[in-house]
Amino acid sequence: QKEVEQNSGPLSVPEGAIASLNCTYSDRGSQSFFWYRQYSGKSPELIMFIYSNGDKEDGRFTAQLNKASQYVSLLIRDSQPSDSATYLCADRSKDSNYQLIWGAGTKLIIKP
């Protein structure tokens, strides 16, 4: 059973600080990784994806992938109260017929 693990939180971060969200995955065959943000009562929206080892930056967001350690993270710089949401990590593996395998999500709270 392929799994994606996330700490459910809540993770509380002061406004303006860096929020660090982590995710581990069990399938060494996983090829791509996705971070979604879900506000309470709303549907998930894609914020970042990463295929290669290393860092990928998009504005205040940086995704980091370490395939050797089977670890993917999302950093949010200059955290804002509007970043308060649940962040879902997902991976796509050939073994799962290219479907996304979802983590349960980490709830992030940015305190003003």
Added chain:
Amino acid sequence: DGGITQSPKYLFRKEGQNVTLSCEQNLNHDAMYWYRQDPGQGLRLIYYSQIVNDFQKGDIAEGYSVSREKKESFPLTVTSAQKNPTAFYLCASSRTGLGYTFGSGTRLTVV
């Protein structure tokens, strides 16, 4: 604008009743998915379809049924066999190898 539309936004079901949730996309995506989300929980896969006229059960298919007669449409029926259907239902679509695009969801409540 391309997107994925779910309707209705809110749905109330009486005991023993079947209800159908609509999902339509104009993104020309091949694959479509139905998820259930309970409060404070993650996404659980109900059914998915990768091509027209074909679909597969997900992790929690019991009490649900789907059809995929058109590429654009993937309706979900919640049958009376589903004993605890109150949840937030999310439809998604994707092109092979890419991330999913979600609809805005349907909140189903048993009355």
